[in-house]
Amino acid sequence: MTITSLALLFFLAPSTQDPVQQPASRPVARQDAITAKAAETTVRHLASEKFHGRQAGTKYGNKAAAWVAQQLQTLGLEPGNKGSWFHEFPLPYDKKGKNVIGILKAKKATKDYIVIGCHHDGQGAVNDKAYKPSADDNASGVAAMLMLAEYFTKHRDKLETNLAFVSFDGEELGLIGSRYFVSREVLPVDRIRFMMVFDLIGGRFFPWDEDRLFVMGSEFSDNVRAIADKQSQKRPMQVDLLGTYVLEPVGAIAARSDYAAFRQARIPYLFLSTATPWYYHTVHDTADGVDFGLVAKNTRYAADVLMEIATQADRPAFKRKPQTNMREARIMLRGVKGYLEHAQDIRLPKQAIKSFRQHRDLLEKIVQKDKLSSRDARAIQQALLACFRWVSFTRNYKKR
Numbered sequence: 001m002t003i004t005s006l007a008l009l010f011f012l013a014p015s016t017q018d019p020v021q022q023p024a025s026r027p028v029a030r031q032d033a034i035t036a037k038a039a040e041t042t043v044r045h046l047a048s049e050k051f052h053g054r055q056a057g058t059k060y061g062n063k064a065a066a067w068v069a070q071q072l073q074t075l076g077l078e079p080g081n082k083g084s085w086f087h088e089f090p091l092p093y094d095k096k097g098k099n100v101i102g103i104l105k106a107k108k109a110t111k112d113y114i115v116i117g118c119h120h121d122g123q124g125a126v127n128d129k130a131y132k133p134s135a136d137d138n139a140s141g142v143a144a145m146l147m148l149a150e151y152f153t154k155h156r157d158k159l160e161t162n163l164a165f166v167s168f169d170g171e172e173l174g175l176i177g178s179r180y181f182v183s184r185e186v187l188p189v190d191r192i193r194f195m196m197v198f199d200l201i202g203g204r205f206f207p208w209d210e211d212r213l214f215v216m217g218s219e220f221s222d223n224v225r226a227i228a229d230k231q232s233q234k235r236p237m238q239v240d241l242l243g244t245y246v247l248e249p250v251g252a253i254a255a256r257s258d259y260a261a262f263r264q265a266r267i268p269y270l271f272l273s274t275a276t277p278w279y280y281h282t283v284h285d286t287a288d289g290v291d292f293g294l295v296a297k298n299t300r301y302a303a304d305v306l307m308e309i310a311t312q313a314d315r316p317a318f319k320r321k322p323q324t325n326m327r328e329a330r331i332m333l334r335g336v337k338g339y340l341e342h343a344q345d346i347r348l349p350k351q352a353i354k355s356f357r358q359h360r361d362l363l364e365k366i367v368q369k370d371k372l373s374s375r376d377a378r379a380i381q382q383a384l385l386a387c388f389r390w391v392s393f394t395r396n397y398k399k400r
């Protein structure tokens, strides 16, 4: 047995077995599938030495894919690629990546799908001994996907559409797995109603912040935005809806996660992330740095949004020309003010303080208006770029 958590011993099959060889079993799902404990078990496992950073195309990456497939099989899902749990695709240097696909069929006969995605590949080895655990990026997203797979096995009878749980590979090498998944039509693309993707959901981009989730993509569907908005109310956390453009200052070519290929195929999507804290893509992205309670909260929000979308009769319409929204300016103003408020604690250089003051003054002017111009949108992107630029200083932040 390779799984350390005692709680999971009752639930999961040993990871040494080949998921394809193992007979499909349908164990009784736990009462509460979405918990901090469940999130922690997955994150600690995937961030462990055993997976050595899960780089795509390496034996460790393949091991991670096999483990995810096995979890989906244990939950009683069906393999999603013509009887296989895997979708192989080419990577640079003659290597191969492996997406993992598990299907939860609605009881009602339907050909439509909702894709619930994450990526399991990570930053890989630094050398023979050291590796980047890639815990928040993105073992936390895998944990969310697996908890949702378990959660929805208990709600199959309500579903109007099938659910496809997909863990992409090769994300860190340029969103390769998700691009192949869409272009090769592993699932018929015109049958995908909606996709949701998780990438880093257990951290704090602003370490002084309360529990907060950024939700991007709702600008492409009025129906999805209404649901995402409604579900963000009455939460023990903040949910900030942001236009995806805020993260893409050089345009869609520099998309930040696996939503890109789906957006290009005009599929409505939501990209859920707590963003990229100071440890992003370093050896410091460890399981100990992940807030498992936050992962569970974020996943519960996702479950409620997905439940609404998966139980409605109609598919959400895709809006080709999304609009900017004034709250994007307010969200970035709050971020910039946070830096200024904590400038001393985090030993922010003078140059940075000066820059953040300029961003603050500009954003304050913008929020006075009632409509965003394209120049204002650019200013919002620039404010986020400043936060990215100085994020390494936030590691100095100490909670008092």
Ligand SMILES: [Zn+2]
Pocket: 119, 137, 138, 171, 199, 200
């Ligand atoms: Zn990622």
